[in-house]
Amino acid sequence: MILETETLAKRYRRRWALRDCTLAVPEGAIVGLVGPNGAGKTTLLQLIVGLLTPTAGAVRVLGGRPDAAMRSGRVGFVAQDAPTYAGLTVADHLALGAGLNPRRWDAAAAGERVARLGLSPRLRAGRLSGGQRAQLALTLALSKRPDLLVLDEPVASLDPLARRAFLDETVAAATATGTGVVLSTHLVADLAHTCTHVVVVAGGRVRLAAEIAGLDDLERVVLDELGKDELGRAA
Numbered sequence: 311m312i313l314e315t316e317t318l319a320k321r322y323r324r325r326w327a328l329r330d331c332t333l334a335v336p337e338g339a340i341v342g343l344v345g346p347n348g349a350g351k352t353t354l355l356q357l358i359v360g361l362l363t364p365t366a367g368a369v370r371v372l373g374g375r376p377d378a379a380m381r382s383g384r385v386g387f388v389a390q391d392a393p394t395y396a397g398l399t400v401a402d403h404l405a406l407g408a409g410l411n412p413r414r415w416d417a418a419a420a421g422e423r424v425a426r427l428g429l430s431p432r433l434r435a436g437r438l439s440g441g442q443r444a445q446l447a448l449t450l451a452l453s454k455r456p457d458l459l460v461l462d463e464p465v466a467s468l469d470p471l472a473r474r475a476f477l478d479e480t481v482a483a484a485t486a487t488g489t490g491v492v493l494s495t496h497l498v499a500d501l502a503h504t505c506t507h508v509v510v511v512a513g514g515r516v517r518l519a520a521e522i523a524g525l526d527d528l529e530r531v532v533l534d535e536l537g538k539d540e541l542g543r544a545a
């Protein structure tokens with residue numbers, strides 16, 4: 311398993327953002343994490359990459375603690391707003407990625423990817439569009455050839471064509487290298503084309519964790535789970 315959580319929970323003051331979350335993600339899986347606003351998706355992803363510590367339960371990433379997995383460089387993470395350094399150029403970002411990951415960095419792939427995306431190496435990140443910044447952040451995460459890639463709403467800022475291309479390319483890159491992926495999204499329609507597994511989170515709880523190949527009608531199953539949450543709240 312590249313990722314395991316056991317009764318994982320996180321509470322902010324008196325409010326539980328995530329409760330009783332038990333998941334097991336096998337190697338090479340591409341997991342789509344879906345749920346409404348405030349469901350607990352970002353909280354779960356931040357627990358996985360060690361930015362948050364659990365209130366209860368446990369999380370194991372690549373067989374160890376999240377902080378150790380992050381230090382090893384084997385986890386690529388792109389946060390929700392695809393943070394980049396506004397004053398640094400595209401080339402500076404690649405140099406930074408190479409410097410931080412000297413043993414794993416694939417300079418040829420990084421250079422080829424930014425060229426293909428039409429991102430001029432001399433351009434400062436502060437002058438890129440939101441979608442271009444997301445692409446740059448993904449390039450940094452992919453080029454360190456991670457064993458696990460964690461993406462928090464990676465396509466939120468992309469136009470529909472770029473969104474599909476981004477997901478297809480992420481899946482192709484991950485499949486070619488055997489990289490596992492956990493990505494959160496609001497776009498249920500994208501899951502079937504992109505992911506091998508789906509996890510539905512609502513109200514801080516995992517409502518469904520399943521292999522997509524085993525589901526007859528993914529969109530209906532996911533929406534049914536989310537609908538139950540709405541009914542639960544209304545009751």
Ligand SMILES: Nc1ncnc2c1ncn2[C@@H]1O[C@H](COP(=O)(O)OP(=O)(O)OP(=O)(O)O)[C@@H](O)[C@H]1O
Binds near residue numbers: 325
């Ligand atoms: N730093 C924080 N302090 C207090 N409460 C927080 C904090 N971060 C998140 N929460 C709360 O935890 C719950 C889960 O938030 P989270 O950001 O994980 O949801 P999400 O599924 O990623 O939502 P979205 O789709 O809107 O990004 C929400 O109720 C939110 O208000």
